Amino acid sequence: MSEAGPAIDPIHQFHINVIAPLSIGGVDASFTNASLFMVIILAVIAFIMLVGTSGEHIVPNRLQTLAEMSYEFVASTVRQTAGEAGMKFFPFVFSVFMFVFFSNLIGLVPYTFTVTSQIIVTFAFAAFIILLVLAYGFYKNGTHFLNLFVPSGVSPILLPFIVLIEIISFASRPISLSVRLFANMLAGHITLKVFGGFVTLLLGAGVYALLAPLPLIGIVLLTAFELLVAFLQAYVFAILTCVYLNDAIHPGH
Amino acid sequence: MQDGPDDAEELKARLAKLRGDLQAQRESGRKEADRKAEADLTDKGLGQAMSLGFRVLSEFVAAIVVGALIGWQLDEWLGTSPFLLILLLGLGVAAGFWNIYRLAVLPSGRGGSKES
């Protein structure tokens, strides 16, 4: 699907190349550029949170405000969506939000690798969240958790259909959670690279080089839009995690 | 010409006028603040609306795809050719619209976001 011409290959950015081959028990667990960028993301988050909260002076410096602001933002989302009982999951939701947000941000820097643009990474997140919801739901509510699939106030004739519909919508949650993040990141980065390809194409085409700045302006606008999408995807991921945890905490919605 | 009472009268009138002006000033100040707050709302509103849009889009598509997948898989196992696929596809569409209805009516989670 990559366009002609060796220079322009928007798909190349998603190739995983092995840095340090390593196989544990036959499983190819080699250290790839994806894992390298995951380590970089964790380092950035750890740096911000640890240094940010170490200062403890009353007038917060920039880093401390960043740390406090992100904490406040996620805490208010969790409280508002999953209520006080949801705060038990706050550390998990906070780390998911920060990891997804910083991986999207770092992915926007040219020549970096976007971890969340791999379907397997986002699906791992979504599958873990849904398993957590199921485990906690059954642990806390036992079989009552199943009346999540039986909404109250439904005439018995319709019940089998409604239950089937609820099961389908519950089964579609991990898929919608992971494919949304994956598709937005993939599409955003492919568009950026394709516009980049336009610039190089136009520059190399003699008199048309005058048109080259147009796609460049396009890239600037697209990058701004990608920044908004990066934040929004992390926010939607976090708020949906809270909504699903809220379903686990009190199933009878 | 008694100056005293006229002065007092005139003073009272001026005081009343001053109080009226002050009231008007405070009123317009509050209206200004409301209008600005409303403007802020639309800025934040964009983020809120776009996140709602993303959720609706993926929930709609995922519900139908999952319905189709389940139907197709059951057909494979039970050999009931297209019937289950069509039935589950219809249910997937119903699940998609049911999710979106719940999403649009109750914006998010238990409390529902305050500002919308």
Add this chain to the structure above:
Amino acid sequence: MDPVAAKYVGAGLAAIGMGAAAIGVGTIFGNFLSGALRNPSAADGQFGRAFIGAALAEGLGIFAFLVAIILLFVK
């Protein structure tokens, strides 16, 4: 017409669905804007619903895209 060519023609035709979805999204926001201009105070409340409508139209466009991808890549 040999099947491989038919597959590509089919994928191309399926991509027209994306264009139709774009028209749908365009009309939704167009009508929202004209309504908002007529009654600006009510615009904010309906801002979210305009995006819901746009997302639904886009969802149908994504199905056209899905058909095109399936045609191209599924053996």
